Amino acid sequence: MDTTQIYKLRQLLERFYAADTAPDEEKSLRELLSDPDLPEEFLPDRNMMEAMSMLLPSENLEERISMRIDSFAQDEPVKSKESVKFRWPILLRWSAAVAAAVVFAVISIIRISTPIPAQAEMSPEEVYEQTAMAFMIFAEALDKGRAAIEIADSTTINASVKAMDAIFPIQQP
Amino acid sequence: MKRLQLLFFFILTVNAVVFAQTDLYSRCEKEKSITTVYISKAMLQMMVNENHNNIDKGAIAMLKDKIDNVLILNTNNSKGVKFLNGLRTEFMSNKKREVLMRINDPNSDVVIFRLPIGEEKSQFAISVLGKDYATMVVIEGILTLEDISRISKGML
Numbered sequence: 001m002d003t004t005q006i007y008k009l010r011q012l013l014e015r016f017y018a019a020d021t022a023p024d025e026e027k028s029l030r031e032l033l034s035d036p037d038l039p040e041e042f043l044p045d046r047n048m049m050e051a052m053s054m055l056l057p058s059e060n061l062e063e064r065i066s067m068r069i070d071s072f073a074q075d076e077p078v079k080s081k082e083s084v085k086f087r088w089p090i091l092l093r094w095s096a097a098v099a100a101a102v103v104f105a106v107i108s109i110i111r112i113s114t115p116i117p118a119q120a121e122m123s124p125e126e127v128y129e130q131t132a133m134a135f136m137i138f139a140e141a142l143d144k145g146r147a148a149i150e151i152a153d154s155t156t157i158n159a160s161v162k163a164m165d166a167i168f169p170i171q172q173p
Numbered sequence: 174m175k176r177l178q179l180l181f182f183f184i185l186t187v188n189a190v191v192f193a194q195t196d197l198y199s200r201c202e203k204e205k206s207i208t209t210v211y212i213s214k215a216m217l218q219m220m221v222n223e224n225h226n227n228i229d230k231g232a233i234a235m236l237k238d239k240i241d242n243v244l245i246l247n248t249n250n251s252k253g254v255k256f257l258n259g260l261r262t263e264f265m266s267n268k269k270r271e272v273l274m275r276i277n278d279p280n281s282d283v284v285i286f287r288l289p290i291g292e293e294k295s296q297f298a299i300s301v302l303g304k305d306y307a308t309m310v311v312i313e314g315i316l317t318l319e320d321i322s323r324i325s326k327g328m329l
Contacts, residue, residue, distance in 0.1 A: 124219055124224060127217070128220050128224045130210050130245055134312065135214075135321055135326050138285070138299050138310060140327035141274065141283075142274070142318060144283070167244055
Protein backbone atom coordinates (compact mmCIF):
# COMPACT_ATOMS: atom_id res chain seq x y z
CA MET A 1 0.00 0.00 0.00
CA ASP A 2 1.61 3.29 -1.09
CA THR A 3 1.52 6.60 0.76
CA THR A 4 -1.12 8.11 -1.52
CA GLN A 5 -3.46 5.27 -0.73
CA ILE A 6 -2.69 5.60 2.98
CA TYR A 7 -3.35 9.33 2.81
CA LYS A 8 -6.65 8.70 0.98
CA LEU A 9 -7.53 6.07 3.54
CA ARG A 10 -6.95 8.46 6.42
CA GLN A 11 -9.07 11.13 4.79
CA LEU A 12 -11.87 8.71 4.08
CA LEU A 13 -11.79 7.37 7.62
CA GLU A 14 -12.00 10.89 9.01
CA ARG A 15 -14.94 11.64 6.78
CA PHE A 16 -16.49 8.25 7.58
CA TYR A 17 -16.31 8.81 11.35
CA ALA A 18 -17.68 12.30 10.81
CA ALA A 19 -20.53 10.65 8.85
CA ASP A 20 -19.77 12.75 5.79
CA THR A 21 -18.98 9.96 3.33
CA ALA A 22 -21.01 9.25 0.23
CA PRO A 23 -21.82 5.65 -0.76
CA ASP A 24 -19.07 5.70 -3.40
CA GLU A 25 -16.54 6.90 -0.82
CA GLU A 26 -17.61 4.18 1.58
CA LYS A 27 -17.13 1.63 -1.18
CA SER A 28 -13.60 2.95 -1.78
CA LEU A 29 -12.95 2.90 1.95
CA ARG A 30 -13.94 -0.76 2.16
CA GLU A 31 -11.75 -1.61 -0.83
CA LEU A 32 -8.75 0.14 0.75
CA LEU A 33 -9.31 -1.57 4.10
CA SER A 34 -9.55 -4.96 2.41
CA ASP A 35 -6.08 -4.49 0.91
CA PRO A 36 -3.83 -7.37 2.03
CA ASP A 37 -0.93 -4.91 2.60
CA LEU A 38 -2.94 -2.79 5.02
CA PRO A 39 -0.73 -1.36 7.77
CA GLU A 40 -1.39 -2.70 11.24
CA GLU A 41 -2.59 0.64 12.57
CA PHE A 42 -5.68 0.33 10.31
CA LEU A 43 -6.56 -3.23 11.37
CA PRO A 44 -9.07 -2.11 14.04
CA ASP A 45 -10.77 0.04 11.37
CA ARG A 46 -10.88 -2.94 9.02
CA ASN A 47 -12.42 -5.13 11.75
CA MET A 48 -14.94 -2.47 12.55
CA MET A 49 -15.84 -2.07 8.85
CA GLU A 50 -16.22 -5.82 8.46
CA ALA A 51 -18.49 -5.97 11.50
CA MET A 52 -20.53 -3.07 10.19
CA SER A 53 -20.79 -4.59 6.73
CA MET A 54 -22.38 -7.66 8.33
CA LEU A 55 -25.09 -5.44 9.74
CA LEU A 56 -25.55 -3.57 6.49
CA PRO A 57 -28.39 -4.64 4.25
CA SER A 58 -27.52 -6.67 1.20
CA GLU A 59 -26.63 -4.85 -1.99
CA ASN A 60 -29.84 -5.61 -3.90
CA LEU A 61 -32.17 -4.96 -1.02
CA GLU A 62 -33.27 -1.59 -2.28
CA GLU A 63 -33.91 -3.01 -5.73
CA ARG A 64 -35.83 -5.94 -4.30
CA ILE A 65 -37.95 -3.66 -2.14
CA SER A 66 -38.68 -1.51 -5.17
CA MET A 67 -39.62 -4.57 -7.21
CA ARG A 68 -41.86 -5.79 -4.42
CA ILE A 69 -43.62 -2.43 -4.20
CA ASP A 70 -44.05 -2.45 -7.97
CA SER A 71 -45.53 -5.94 -7.84
CA PHE A 72 -47.99 -4.79 -5.15
CA ALA A 73 -48.95 -1.92 -7.34
CA GLN A 74 -49.49 -4.31 -10.23
CA ASP A 75 -51.55 -6.71 -8.08
CA GLU A 76 -53.92 -3.97 -6.95
CA PRO A 77 -55.76 -3.52 -10.27
CA VAL A 78 -56.17 -7.30 -10.44
CA LYS A 79 -57.87 -7.28 -7.05
CA SER A 80 -60.15 -4.44 -8.05
CA LYS A 81 -61.10 -6.43 -11.17
CA GLU A 82 -61.96 -9.39 -8.94
CA SER A 83 -64.13 -7.20 -6.75
CA VAL A 84 -65.91 -5.95 -9.86
CA LYS A 85 -66.45 -9.56 -10.88
CA PHE A 86 -67.91 -10.25 -7.44
CA ARG A 87 -70.29 -7.35 -7.67
CA TRP A 88 -71.91 -8.62 -10.86
CA PRO A 89 -73.63 -11.70 -9.35
CA ILE A 90 -74.86 -9.59 -6.41
CA LEU A 91 -76.30 -7.07 -8.84
CA LEU A 92 -77.86 -9.86 -10.87
CA ARG A 93 -79.33 -11.43 -7.74
CA TRP A 94 -80.79 -8.10 -6.70
CA SER A 95 -82.23 -7.57 -10.17
CA ALA A 96 -83.69 -11.08 -10.22
CA ALA A 97 -85.23 -10.64 -6.76
CA VAL A 98 -86.70 -7.25 -7.64
CA ALA A 99 -88.03 -8.58 -10.95
CA ALA A 100 -89.58 -11.60 -9.22
CA ALA A 101 -91.17 -9.35 -6.57
CA VAL A 102 -92.58 -7.04 -9.24
CA VAL A 103 -93.97 -9.94 -11.28
CA PHE A 104 -95.47 -11.45 -8.15
CA ALA A 105 -97.01 -8.14 -7.11
CA VAL A 106 -98.51 -7.66 -10.59
CA ILE A 107 -99.97 -11.18 -10.56
CA SER A 108 -101.40 -10.58 -7.08
CA ILE A 109 -102.98 -7.27 -8.18
CA ILE A 110 -104.49 -8.95 -11.25
CA ARG A 111 -105.86 -11.72 -9.08
CA ILE A 112 -107.28 -9.27 -6.56
CA SER A 113 -108.94 -7.24 -9.29
CA THR A 114 -110.41 -10.39 -10.89
CA PRO A 115 -113.45 -11.27 -8.83
CA ILE A 116 -114.58 -14.84 -8.39
CA PRO A 117 -117.36 -15.42 -10.89
CA ALA A 118 -120.56 -14.85 -9.01
CA GLN A 119 -123.08 -17.62 -8.94
CA ALA A 120 -125.54 -15.28 -10.59
CA GLU A 121 -127.67 -18.08 -11.93
CA MET A 122 -128.29 -19.40 -8.41
CA SER A 123 -131.33 -18.15 -6.56
CA PRO A 124 -131.27 -17.72 -2.75
CA GLU A 125 -133.33 -20.91 -2.50
CA GLU A 126 -130.75 -22.84 -4.53
CA VAL A 127 -127.95 -21.39 -2.42
CA TYR A 128 -129.89 -22.48 0.66
CA GLU A 129 -130.22 -26.01 -0.71
CA GLN A 130 -126.55 -26.23 -1.66
CA THR A 131 -125.41 -24.82 1.69
CA ALA A 132 -127.69 -27.13 3.63
CA MET A 133 -126.41 -30.07 1.60
CA ALA A 134 -122.78 -29.06 2.21
CA PHE A 135 -123.28 -28.83 5.97
CA MET A 136 -125.33 -32.02 5.96
CA ILE A 137 -122.47 -33.94 4.33
CA PHE A 138 -120.22 -32.80 7.16
CA ALA A 139 -122.83 -33.53 9.83
CA GLU A 140 -123.54 -37.03 8.47
CA ALA A 141 -119.85 -37.86 8.42
CA LEU A 142 -119.47 -36.58 11.97
CA ASP A 143 -122.47 -38.65 13.11
CA LYS A 144 -121.00 -41.67 11.35
CA GLY A 145 -117.70 -41.02 13.10
CA ARG A 146 -119.38 -40.68 16.49
CA ALA A 147 -121.35 -43.89 15.90
CA ALA A 148 -118.14 -45.69 14.94
CA ILE A 149 -116.46 -44.41 18.13
CA GLU A 150 -119.43 -45.58 20.23
CA ILE A 151 -119.31 -49.03 18.58
CA ALA A 152 -115.58 -49.19 19.19
CA ASP A 153 -116.11 -48.17 22.84
CA SER A 154 -118.84 -50.74 23.47
CA THR A 155 -116.75 -53.42 21.74
CA THR A 156 -113.80 -52.57 23.96
CA ILE A 157 -116.01 -52.65 27.11
CA ASN A 158 -117.54 -56.00 26.09
CA ALA A 159 -114.12 -57.44 25.40
CA SER A 160 -112.86 -56.20 28.79
CA VAL A 161 -115.88 -57.70 30.60
CA LYS A 162 -115.39 -61.04 28.82
CA ALA A 163 -111.69 -60.98 29.67
CA MET A 164 -112.48 -60.26 33.34
CA ASP A 165 -115.05 -63.04 33.39
CA ALA A 166 -112.50 -65.41 32.01
CA ILE A 167 -109.83 -64.36 34.54
CA PHE A 168 -112.17 -64.27 37.62
CA PRO A 169 -112.80 -68.06 37.95
CA ILE A 170 -109.09 -68.73 37.79
CA GLN A 171 -108.36 -66.31 40.64
CA GLN A 172 -111.04 -67.80 42.97
CA PRO A 173 -110.65 -71.57 43.02
CA MET B 174 -80.82 -8.74 0.10
CA LYS B 175 -82.12 -10.65 3.12
CA ARG B 176 -84.77 -8.00 3.69
CA LEU B 177 -85.91 -8.31 0.09
CA GLN B 178 -86.03 -12.08 0.35
CA LEU B 179 -88.07 -11.82 3.55
CA LEU B 180 -90.47 -9.39 1.87
CA PHE B 181 -90.78 -11.73 -1.09
CA PHE B 182 -91.60 -14.71 1.12
CA PHE B 183 -94.05 -12.59 3.14
CA ILE B 184 -95.91 -11.63 -0.05
CA LEU B 185 -95.82 -15.28 -1.12
CA THR B 186 -97.30 -16.44 2.18
CA VAL B 187 -100.01 -13.78 2.28
CA ASN B 188 -100.89 -14.56 -1.30
CA ALA B 189 -101.03 -18.28 -0.62
CA VAL B 190 -103.29 -17.78 2.40
CA VAL B 191 -105.60 -15.20 0.85
CA PHE B 192 -106.02 -16.94 -2.47
CA ALA B 193 -106.00 -20.55 -1.30
CA GLN B 194 -109.74 -20.99 -1.82
CA THR B 195 -109.92 -19.05 -5.08
CA ASP B 196 -107.05 -21.13 -6.38
CA LEU B 197 -108.94 -24.28 -5.54
CA TYR B 198 -112.06 -22.86 -7.17
CA SER B 199 -110.27 -21.82 -10.36
CA ARG B 200 -108.55 -25.19 -10.57
CA CYS B 201 -111.80 -27.08 -10.16
CA GLU B 202 -113.72 -24.74 -12.45
CA LYS B 203 -111.44 -25.76 -15.31
CA GLU B 204 -112.24 -29.42 -14.70
CA LYS B 205 -115.38 -30.01 -16.71
CA SER B 206 -116.03 -33.46 -15.28
CA ILE B 207 -117.07 -32.02 -11.92
CA THR B 208 -119.83 -29.65 -10.80
CA THR B 209 -118.43 -26.69 -8.92
CA VAL B 210 -120.50 -24.47 -6.64
CA TYR B 211 -118.87 -21.55 -4.85
CA ILE B 212 -120.93 -19.64 -2.29
CA SER B 213 -119.38 -16.38 -1.13
CA LYS B 214 -120.01 -14.59 2.19
CA ALA B 215 -122.27 -12.04 0.45
CA MET B 216 -124.31 -14.82 -1.15
CA LEU B 217 -124.58 -16.63 2.19
CA GLN B 218 -125.84 -13.47 3.88
CA MET B 219 -128.39 -12.91 1.13
CA MET B 220 -129.54 -16.51 1.43
CA VAL B 221 -129.89 -16.15 5.22
CA ASN B 222 -131.92 -12.95 4.82
CA GLU B 223 -134.24 -14.60 2.29
CA ASN B 224 -134.66 -17.83 4.25
CA HIS B 225 -134.44 -16.64 7.83
CA ASN B 226 -137.79 -18.29 8.64
CA ASN B 227 -136.41 -21.70 7.65
CA ILE B 228 -133.20 -21.41 9.63
CA ASP B 229 -132.64 -21.67 13.36
CA LYS B 230 -131.59 -18.35 14.99
CA GLY B 231 -128.31 -19.79 16.25
CA ALA B 232 -127.50 -21.13 12.79
CA ILE B 233 -128.38 -17.74 11.22
CA ALA B 234 -125.86 -15.96 13.47
CA MET B 235 -123.18 -18.53 12.70
CA LEU B 236 -123.83 -18.46 8.96
CA LYS B 237 -123.65 -14.66 8.92
CA ASP B 238 -120.65 -14.16 11.16
CA LYS B 239 -118.55 -17.29 11.06
CA ILE B 240 -118.63 -18.58 7.49
CA ASP B 241 -116.51 -16.89 4.82
CA ASN B 242 -117.28 -19.15 1.88
CA VAL B 243 -118.38 -22.62 0.88
CA LEU B 244 -117.09 -24.62 -2.06
CA ILE B 245 -118.92 -27.73 -3.21
CA LEU B 246 -117.39 -30.12 -5.73
CA ASN B 247 -119.48 -32.98 -6.99
CA THR B 248 -119.15 -35.65 -9.66
CA ASN B 249 -120.62 -38.96 -10.72
CA ASN B 250 -118.29 -39.89 -13.54
CA SER B 251 -114.96 -41.75 -13.42
CA LYS B 252 -112.88 -38.80 -14.66
CA GLY B 253 -114.30 -36.52 -11.98
CA VAL B 254 -113.81 -39.20 -9.30
CA LYS B 255 -110.18 -39.51 -10.39
CA PHE B 256 -109.77 -35.71 -10.20
CA LEU B 257 -111.27 -35.47 -6.71
CA ASN B 258 -109.23 -38.47 -5.58
CA GLY B 259 -106.11 -36.65 -6.77
CA LEU B 260 -107.20 -33.56 -4.85
CA ARG B 261 -107.66 -35.66 -1.72
CA THR B 262 -104.17 -37.15 -2.12
CA GLU B 263 -102.83 -33.62 -2.49
CA PHE B 264 -104.64 -32.54 0.69
CA MET B 265 -103.24 -35.55 2.55
CA SER B 266 -99.69 -34.86 1.48
CA ASN B 267 -99.93 -31.25 2.72
CA LYS B 268 -98.27 -31.35 6.12
CA LYS B 269 -100.11 -28.24 7.31
CA ARG B 270 -103.44 -29.92 6.72
CA GLU B 271 -104.58 -32.14 9.56
CA VAL B 272 -106.68 -35.24 9.03
CA LEU B 273 -109.40 -34.98 11.69
CA MET B 274 -111.40 -38.06 10.87
CA ARG B 275 -111.39 -40.93 8.42
CA ILE B 276 -114.30 -43.30 8.03
CA ASN B 277 -114.07 -46.18 5.61
CA ASP B 278 -117.15 -48.34 5.15
CA PRO B 279 -118.25 -50.62 2.28
CA ASN B 280 -120.15 -47.77 0.58
CA SER B 281 -117.75 -44.83 0.90
CA ASP B 282 -114.43 -43.55 2.13
CA VAL B 283 -114.70 -40.26 4.03
CA VAL B 284 -111.88 -37.99 5.21
CA ILE B 285 -112.26 -34.69 7.10
CA PHE B 286 -109.37 -32.23 6.91
CA ARG B 287 -108.58 -29.04 8.79
CA LEU B 288 -106.17 -26.36 7.62
CA PRO B 289 -105.45 -23.31 9.82
CA ILE B 290 -105.52 -20.22 7.55
CA GLY B 291 -105.17 -17.43 10.07
CA GLU B 292 -105.13 -16.67 13.76
CA GLU B 293 -108.64 -18.03 14.26
CA LYS B 294 -109.73 -18.99 10.76
CA SER B 295 -109.76 -22.54 9.54
CA GLN B 296 -110.53 -24.37 6.35
CA PHE B 297 -112.52 -27.55 6.86
CA ALA B 298 -112.73 -29.96 3.97
CA ILE B 299 -114.59 -33.21 3.63
CA SER B 300 -113.82 -35.66 0.88
CA VAL B 301 -116.30 -38.43 0.17
CA LEU B 302 -115.30 -41.11 -2.32
CA GLY B 303 -117.85 -43.69 -3.44
CA LYS B 304 -117.69 -46.38 -6.11
CA ASP B 305 -119.01 -44.16 -8.89
CA TYR B 306 -119.26 -40.77 -7.25
CA ALA B 307 -117.16 -38.28 -5.30
CA THR B 308 -117.94 -35.16 -3.32
CA MET B 309 -115.74 -32.57 -1.68
CA VAL B 310 -116.97 -29.70 0.47
CA VAL B 311 -114.62 -26.96 1.61
CA ILE B 312 -115.79 -24.44 4.23
CA GLU B 313 -113.71 -21.49 5.42
CA GLY B 314 -114.30 -19.27 8.42
CA ILE B 315 -113.96 -18.85 12.17
CA LEU B 316 -115.66 -22.09 13.05
CA THR B 317 -115.29 -25.55 14.55
CA LEU B 318 -116.68 -28.94 13.58
CA GLU B 319 -119.26 -28.48 16.34
CA ASP B 320 -120.41 -25.24 14.67
CA ILE B 321 -120.77 -27.08 11.37
CA SER B 322 -122.87 -29.73 13.08
CA ARG B 323 -125.06 -27.06 14.73
CA ILE B 324 -125.58 -25.16 11.46
CA SER B 325 -126.56 -28.39 9.75
CA LYS B 326 -129.17 -29.13 12.41
CA GLY B 327 -130.38 -25.52 12.27
CA MET B 328 -130.94 -25.67 8.53
CA LEU B 329 -133.12 -28.79 8.51
